[in-house]
Amino acid sequence: MVRERSNNEDQGDDSGGLIEKVVFINRVATVVKGGRRFSFTAVVVVGDGEGNVGFGMGRANEVPDAIRKGGVIAKREMENISLKAGTLSHELDTTFKSSRVVMLPAAPGTGIIAGAAVRAVMECAGVTDVLTKIYGSTNPMNVVTATIKGLQSLRNPEEVRAMRLELARAASDSE
Template sequence: MERKINKDKMGRNTNNNNVRDWDLEIPTDDETDEDDDRFTEDAIRKRAELHDKKCQRHEDLVRNFTNAETFEEAYKCMVTINKFEEMHLKIPLEYKVIGEMMNRLRGATGKEKFMLQQKLHRALKVVQWKEKYDPNNQENYGIIEREEDSPSVKDVEEDKEEFDLMRGVDDDGDDEGDFEDDKDAELLEKLSAIDKNLEDKLALLDHTFGRKGRALEEEIKDLADERNALTEANTRPLYRKGFKERLITVNRTCKVTKGGQVASFTALVACGNLHGVVGFARAKGPKVPIALQKARVKCFQNLHYVELHEEHTIAHAVQSNYKKTKVYLWPASTRTGMIAGKTVKCILKLAGFKNIKSKVIGSRNPLNTVKAVFKALNAIETPKDVQEKFGRTVVESYLL
C-alpha cells in the first residue's frame, strides 16, 4: 500500500512539472487576435437593413391607420402600432417625459408655464449630456477618449467664441482680436508676478514680528487690492434683459485682528421683470462694488414666479412670519396704489403689483422682512389653484 501511494504522488508531481504556466492562462479579450464581429462591414450593413425594414413596416402600419374606414379597424391598427413600437422602436424614458411636458406646456399659463419651462430646460440639458457621454452608445465608441485627451479644433473655437461673448467682445476684425490677446497675456503676466510676491511675503510673515510684521501686512493688503482691481476690471457680468435691480440695504461689519481692523460689506439686492418674476440675493465682499456684483449675479439664480390677479393686485389677503417679523398683505382696488414700507414696496413693485396694502409687525430687519414677503407671495392661491385643489369651478361672489 505504501509503495502504491508513493508511486501515485510521484506521478502527480511529474505531471504538474510538465505543465507550463502559460498553458494555464486564459486568454483575455484584449489578447484575442479576432476582431469584434459587431463592427465588421457585414454586421453594420445588416443592422442598417434591419432598421430600414422596421421603419418601412412602421410607415405601412401608420398608413393603414389613416386609411381605416371604421372605428374598430382604427382601434386594431392603434394596438398593433403600440405593440410594434414597444418591441422594435422603443423610446427612452427621458424622451417620453420631455414629450409629456411639451404637451402640458401648450395649455399651461402663469406659474405652471414658468415651472414647466425651467424643468424642460434642465431635462434637455441632461439628455444632451447623457447622449454625448454615454459609453453604451455605439456612436460614441472611440470618441470620448479622444475628446478628453485632445479636444478638436472646432470645440476649441466654440469655447473661445463663448468666452468672448461672455466678456462682451465682438469679432469685427483679426487685428482687434490680436490686440485683445496681447492684453490678456499682459494681464496674466501681471497676475502671476503679484501672486509670486504674495507667496514670498506670506512666507516671510511667519517669521517676522513687531513693526516689520505690520509693514509686511500692509504690503500684502496693497498687493491683494491691486490683484482684485485687475480681475474686477476684466470681468463683465451678464444680466438678463428686461429685469430691473434694486439695492435694499448695505451692511458694514468690522473684524478686529492682530494686524488691525478688517472691514467687510454685505449687500442685499432684489430683481424683477415687472411681470410676475422676482428674486433676491445677499452677498459679501471686502468692498461695496464687489458685494453688489456678487449679489446681482446670485439674484438671477433665485427667481420666484408670482401670479398677478387681474394684472394689478393679489388674489386674497395673506399673512406670513419669519422669525420675529410678521407681514400682512391685502388686495386693493384700482387707484389705491402701494401702501407699504420701503422694503416691501420695492419687492412688490419689481414683481409688477400696483395696488396692495401691507403692514409689517415686529422686527424691521430688512433680510427678515424680505424673506417674510417672499413666503407670503408663495403662499397665495389663485382661483385656478383652488379649482384644481377642490375640483370645483370658482365664480366671483357678485355673480351669485
C-alpha cells in the same frame, strides 16, 4: 434707502430688462490682530415686473462687488408668483423669524403702500396696488424673506378650484 438699477440700460448685461433694487447695505467689521477689517453685505431684489422675483445677499470687501454678488444670487433664486390684475388674489399674513408681514389686495389706483423693503419686492414683482404692514422686527433681510415667502404661497382662484375639485373627487371615490 432703496437704490434702483435697471439692467437694460447700457451695462452690457444679458439680463433681459430685469429691475434690480438694492434694499440694504451693511458694513460689518472683523477684528483681527492688526485692527478691524471691514466688509460689506448687500440685500438685492431682482424682478421682471411681470410676476418673477427673487432676492439675494452678497458679501464682499467693496460695496459694488457685494451688490453684484447679491444680484447674481437673486437672479438664480427667481420664482414666479401668481398675480391678479396688478394686485394679490387674497390676503397674506406671513412670518419669518420675528418679522410678520401682512399684505392685503387693494383697489386699482391705490398704489403700493408699504415700507421700503416690501415696496422694493412689490415693484420688482410687478404688483401695482397693495396695502402692507410690518409687525415685529423690521430687519430688511427678514422682511424681504417674509414678503417673498408670502408671495410664493399665493394661489390664484383657478388653482384653488382645481385642487378642491380633485379632493372632492378623491373623497367621493373612496366612499
